Amino acid sequence: SQGNFVKLVEVGPRDGLQNEKTTIPLATKIELIERLARTGVSTIEAGSFVSPKWVPQMEHLLQQKIQAPVPMTYSFLAPNIKGLQNAANILKQNPGTFSTQLEPSAGSEKPALEVAVFAAATESFSQKNLNCDIQTSLERFKAVIQDSKALGLRVRAYISVVLGCPFEGFDVDPHKVAEIATDLLESGADEISLGDTTGLGTAPRTSALLKCMAAAGIRSEDIAMHFHDTYGQALVNTAVSLEHGIRTFDSSVGGLGGCPYSPGATGNVATENMVYFMETLGMDTGIDLDAMSDIGAWITEELGKANDSTVGKAVLGA
Ligand code: HMG
Ligand code: MG
Numbered sequence: 001s002q003g004n005f006v007k008l009v010e011v012g013p014r015d016g017l018q019n020e021k022t023t024i025p026l027a028t029k030i031e032l033i034e035r036l037a038r039t040g041v042s043t044i045e046a047g048s049f050v051s052p053k054w055v056p057q058m059e060h061l062l063q064q065k066i067q068a069p070v071p072m073t074y075s076f077l078a079p080n081i082k083g084l085q086n087a088a089n090i091l092k093q094n095p096g097t098f099s100t101q102l103e104p105s106a107g108s109e110k111p112a113l114e115v116a117v118f119a120a121a122t123e124s125f126s127q128k129n130l131n132c133d134i135q136t137s138l139e140r141f142k143a144v145i146q147d148s149k150a151l152g153l154r155v156r157a158y159i160s161v162v163l164g165c166p167f168e169g170f171d172v173d174p175h176k177v178a179e180i181a182t183d184l185l186e187s188g189a190d191e192i193s194l195g196d197t198t199g200l201g202t203a204p205r206t207s208a209l210l211k212c213m214a215a216a217g218i219r220s221e222d223i224a225m226h227f228h229d230t231y232g233q234a235l236v237n238t239a240v241s242l243e244h245g246i247r248t249f250d251s252s253v254g255g256l257g258g259c260p261y262s263p264g265a266t267g268n269v270a271t272e273n274m275v276y277f278m279e280t281l282g283m284d285t286g287i288d289l290d291a292m293s294d295i296g297a298w299i300t301e302e303l304g305k306a307n308d309s310t311v312g313k314a315v316l317g318a
Helices: 012-019 026-037 081-093 123-130 134-150 174-186 203-215 234-243 271-280 289-303 310-316
Strands: 007-010 043-048 073-077 112-120 154-160 191-196 223-227 248-251
Touching: 007 271, 012 026, 012 043, 012 073, 026 043, 026 289, 073 081, 081 112, 081 134, 112 123, 112 134, 112 174, 123 134, 134 154, 134 174, 154 174, 174 191, 174 203, 191 203, 191 248, 203 223, 203 234, 223 234, 234 271, 248 271, 271 289, 271 310, 289 310
Parallel strands: 007 043, 007 248, 043 073, 073 112, 112 154, 154 191, 191 223, 223 248
Antiparallel strands: none
């Protein structure tokens, strides 16, 4: 039933592949996205419109005709107006291909686009990832969010390093996170994704952060959690988040991922592990675990790396 539904946002094609040192053929990326789209997942973070000098592997996947068999949202990172303009150009060049909130009658058969901006909870991470301070980034994001809404695009807003920073350690103030989240929501963001970029998050600190968000008046339905599994704490932190009413989580097939500006951090929590965990709790993700496990085995093999999903390996008997 609806009350048991947990939304998983599949971030593998973006958060997963952005960290790969070797060039991944575009055909492989498209195959990954098309296979993911058939598992029942409803949102796929497919790439980013960032400076190619900063993250070189993200070309504009949208210009390819990706097949979307189910009502699907494709999410793209855009750090500034230039990134959004690149996305808007694709919308203009492909009229009627994507549904937007401005044309609800366009029908649910068409994929929707979503823009994601990404702030940071610490000044050092903001400088490393965005080359500006937090306040400047929030001013830029306000413009990106408002222009996105004018185009009828949903907007999610990340806040990175909320439970630990590669440069400032555990010294991240949850009140600062709540303040940044409030600013982004007031600018018009539809959802805040709280990123444990380093995987330093623990159960007590996850709980303290979410209490602080609630005390600041931020609703649990406006929050997604984005755990990385560096220390194997992602599912524990997920359980704590569920108790705080969170029902949206980001995960990555095969546990792909890592942030290029977060040295030492491993991948996102594996989608296979999340789907299995939700099933054990009687929660419904709508995702086919076998299909997801096959994709995890396939893409990690393609990339020449180990399959980081314990559940995926167990399901496949590998
Ligand atoms: P900057 O160097 O200050 O930007 O970088 P600039 O405005 O001075 O522009 C520099 C050059 O980049 C110019 O080109 C611009 O045109 C170009 P030039 O004139 O030198 O030829 N440029 C762009 N090109 C394409 N698309 C754009 C764009 N913007 C500028 N959008 C900037 C500032 C924000 C651009 C840069 O810092 C950047 O791209 N950062 C993104 C880094 C990134 O992608 N990080 C990974 C994603 S975040 C993450 O992984 C965390 C997350 O998973 C959550 C979690 O785990 O916590 C989301
Ligand atoms: Mg991430």
